[in-house]
Amino acid sequence: MFDLISSRITDIIYKLGKKGKLHSQDIKSATKDFKKILLEADVNYRVAQSFCDAIEKEAIGEKVLKSFTPKEMITKIVYEKMIEILGKSEELNIKKSPSPIMLIGLQGAGKTTTAIKLALFLQKKGRKSLVVPCDVKRPAAYEQLKILADANEIPFFERKLPNVVKLSKIALSQAILKRYDAVIFDTAGRLHIDKEMIEEAEKIRDTVTPDEILLVADGMTGQDAVNIAREFKKTIGLTGIILTKMDGDARGGAALSIRKVTEKPIKFLGVGEKVNALEQFYPERLASRILGMGDLSSLQERAQNVMEVEKAAELQKKISKGELTLEDFLYQIKQMKKMGSFDEILEMLPGGKGLKNMLDESVLIKTEAMINSMTKEERKNPKIIDGSRKRRIAKGSGTDVHDINEILKEYEMVQKMLKQMKKGKMKMPFPVKF
Numbered sequence: 001m002f003d004l005i006s007s008r009i010t011d012i013i014y015k016l017g018k019k020g021k022l023h024s025q026d027i028k029s030a031t032k033d034f035k036k037i038l039l040e041a042d043v044n045y046r047v048a049q050s051f052c053d054a055i056e057k058e059a060i061g062e063k064v065l066k067s068f069t070p071k072e073m074i075t076k077i078v079y080e081k082m083i084e085i086l087g088k089s090e091e092l093n094i095k096k097s098p099s100p101i102m103l104i105g106l107q108g109a110g111k112t113t114t115a116i117k118l119a120l121f122l123q124k125k126g127r128k129s130l131v132v133p134c135d136v137k138r139p140a141a142y143e144q145l146k147i148l149a150d151a152n153e154i155p156f157f158e159r160k161l162p163n164v165v166k167l168s169k170i171a172l173s174q175a176i177l178k179r180y181d182a183v184i185f186d187t188a189g190r191l192h193i194d195k196e197m198i199e200e201a202e203k204i205r206d207t208v209t210p211d212e213i214l215l216v217a218d219g220m221t222g223q224d225a226v227n228i229a230r231e232f233k234k235t236i237g238l239t240g241i242i243l244t245k246m247d248g249d250a251r252g253g254a255a256l257s258i259r260k261v262t263e264k265p266i267k268f269l270g271v272g273e274k275v276n277a278l279e280q281f282y283p284e285r286l287a288s289r290i291l292g293m294g295d296l297s298s299l300q301e302r303a304q305n306v307m308e309v310e311k312a313a314e315l316q317k318k319i320s321k322g323e324l325t326l327e328d329f330l331y332q333i334k335q336m337k338k339m340g341s342f343d344e345i346l347e348m349l350p351g352g353k354g355l356k357n358m359l360d361e362s363v364l365i366k367t368e369a370m371i372n373s374m375t376k377e378e379r380k381n382p383k384i385i386d387g388s389r390k391r392r393i394a395k396g397s398g399t400d401v402h403d404i405n406e407i408l409k410e411y412e413m414v415q416k417m418l419k420q421m422k423k424g425k426m427k428m429p430f431p432v433k434f
């Protein structure tokens, strides 16, 4: 996600950071480059323009704070302006009981898949949803939703009725009777916006008075998605947007402009075909990801899911004392593996995108094998690992002595770094509030 735009923006910031002092010329040429990158990423022209103007104005006008380096200054300004165009994060609005949620959008945008993703998302929060197939003309649409609902044990509205108004009314009353928390209406899409589709959606809207009318739009289509959103907002009305296929969208133009253009919040991102590939949209996280500062809060959230709280506290204590053993190192590797693919995790760490090119997963696997071949004593006190121990470990883990030396060296470096941090010699990177 956003790989290209992210690497190019961080490049510019890096170059600016090398200068001792920021002159207005440097800032002007950097914002010009920013604009070029944004337009190439298919960001709306006016959004790109106002974003760059705001950065320029602030960067030139800003009293350079003594405690900030030029790189930190410019990162901070770009970060803040990016959040301004992305808007505040907004939760799903489920006021009523049950809460009607209407999904609208063009055919192929991902409505049916998203209906199930949303139902599962709500289920995780302890809320039960009924999914309702509203495309009464295409039998395949009914089947697709039914198959997905059955496979994921989501309640599905079975009745087939030729009249979509009647159908949605009955579905809603069934949801009331059965005390569902939400009713998700998967409406009919077309290849293009047409009058019939709009009218049908308006009828459903007037029948069920939804808490949410969510546009499901294909994020890969860039400005087309933005224009579609604008059109739907004008006719049916929208409460929010779900951008799908963000796993395939390296450019990010739709995500960066849709809020500013439509003034409607992005509520979720679809990040894969699987039914769990739905992420709540947090502008701060996206901005810090794009700026290579890493998505620390997402990472923390995922870490909490897999790491026992006590163990985490214990590790934290050891880290702050500068006493991390190889045993702890191994534990962390194991936890990391549970959290997702190596690439995904690296991407969420500050500066991780750069590391991605230098590291690969096989190194991690090798490290794990080596530590596994060490005795408990060796893991606790790696200093005792002499030549003969190294040969034994290498043999046991299918590596060679050179590999063992490398990992021990790395471990020593981490130890040193932790000690320096403890002494306060090393500062944490640019402080961003998450």
Ligand SMILES: Nc1nc2c(ncn2[C@@H]2O[C@H](COP(=O)(O)OP(=O)(O)O)[C@@H](O)[C@H]2O)c(=O)[nH]1
Pocket: 105, 106, 107, 108, 109, 110, 111, 112, 113, 114, 189, 216, 244, 245, 246, 247, 248, 269, 270, 271, 272, 273, 277
């Ligand atoms: N890669 C990816 N594919 C998606 C995502 N959401 C939906 N799709 C795929 O897009 C295609 C169309 O989705 P569907 O839900 O049938 O769209 P609908 O016509 O709007 O109901 C299907 O092949 C889905 O698997 C997503 O977030 N990422």
Ligand SMILES: [Mg+2]
Pocket: 111, 112, 113, 141, 144
């Ligand atoms: Mg569909």
